[in-house]
Amino acid sequence: MSQLFTDRLWNKVEPIWNSYLEHPFVKGLGDGTLEQEKFKHWLKQDYVYLIEYSRLFALGASKSEDLEMMTTFAKLLHGVLDVEMELHRNYAADFGISAEELEQTEPSAITTAYTSYMLNLSQRGGVENVVASVLACEWSYLFIGSSLAKWPGALEDNFYRSWVEMYSSAEFTELAESSKQLMNKVAERKSEQELARLEEIVVRTSQLEYMFWDMVEGKEGWPVQVET
Numbered sequence: 001m002s003q004l005f006t007d008r009l010w011n012k013v014e015p016i017w018n019s020y021l022e023h024p025f026v027k028g029l030g031d032g033t034l035e036q037e038k039f040k041h042w043l044k045q046d047y048v049y050l051i052e053y054s055r056l057f058a059l060g061a062s063k064s065e066d067l068e069m070m071t072t073f074a075k076l077l078h079g080v081l082d083v084e085m086e087l088h089r090n091y092a093a094d095f096g097i098s099a100e101e102l103e104q105t106e107p108s109a110i111t112t113a114y115t116s117y118m119l120n121l122s123q124r125g126g127v128e129n130v131v132a133s134v135l136a137c138e139w140s141y142l143f144i145g146s147s148l149a150k151w152p153g154a155l156e157d158n159f160y161r162s163w164v165e166m167y168s169s170a171e172f173t174e175l176a177e178s179s180k181q182l183m184n185k186v187a188e189r190k191s192e193q194e195l196a197r198l199e200e201i202v203v204r205t206s207q208l209e210y211m212f213w214d215m216v217e218g219k220e221g222w223p224v225q226v227e228t
């Protein structure tokens with residue numbers, strides 16, 4: 001049996017994804033020591049990131065090759081808007097932050113760069129560009145969530161327990177698996193040149209994921225503020 005494209009991708013991204021587990025923000029989620037102000041920054045930035053990310057699934061549905069693929073994109077879209085973002089709304093409510101306030105967050109430089117990169121590639125390419133763009137986001141959070149779930153105490157008296165539970169849950173696993181299956185399907189019968197191009201998108205988005213962790217750790221916005 002020939003190698004799955006996602007196995008080839010895994011060999012490429014594994015070192016980048018392992019570095020997430022060494023990142024202070026991610027470690028703080030797992031052991032509960034993360035400063036809550038940093039987490040609030042993640043909640044807000046991630047909320048507006050996910051709004052743009054949702055558009056990718058809508059684009060994927062419109063570029064789908066068949067009804068089965070269209071249905072998968074619709075399920076993924078529902079998963080982000082109604083399952084994943086509910087986690088953000090629940091944590092925000094604990095902090096007294098409304099859903100409207102989350103939605104009005106000004107995207108930081110990195111949030112803008114990351115979502116613009118994915119949207120640009122997805123708008124100008126075929127459905128395979130959409131799938132390659134969304135993959136690292138779903139799969140790497142499953143990797144982080146299921147790794148942290150094995151840490152002692154991560155699922156006990158930890159303020160970030162719901163975070164770890166969400167990203168290691170059966171529901172989230174199913175969403176990430178659907179993205180992987182889509183990737184393998186659209187990679188079928190592609191030339192080596194095309195596969196290398198898709199691989200590059202997954203590597204770049206994995207690097208942007210790291211930059212996103214850095215951005216929330218540093219509570220960064222834009223480098224030079226201007227009067228509005």
Ligand SMILES: Cc1ncc(CN)c(N)n1
Nearest residue numbers: 046049050137138141212
């Ligand atoms: C930046 C980022 N990457 C991935 C995920 C998981 N969907 C997320 N919520 N935010």
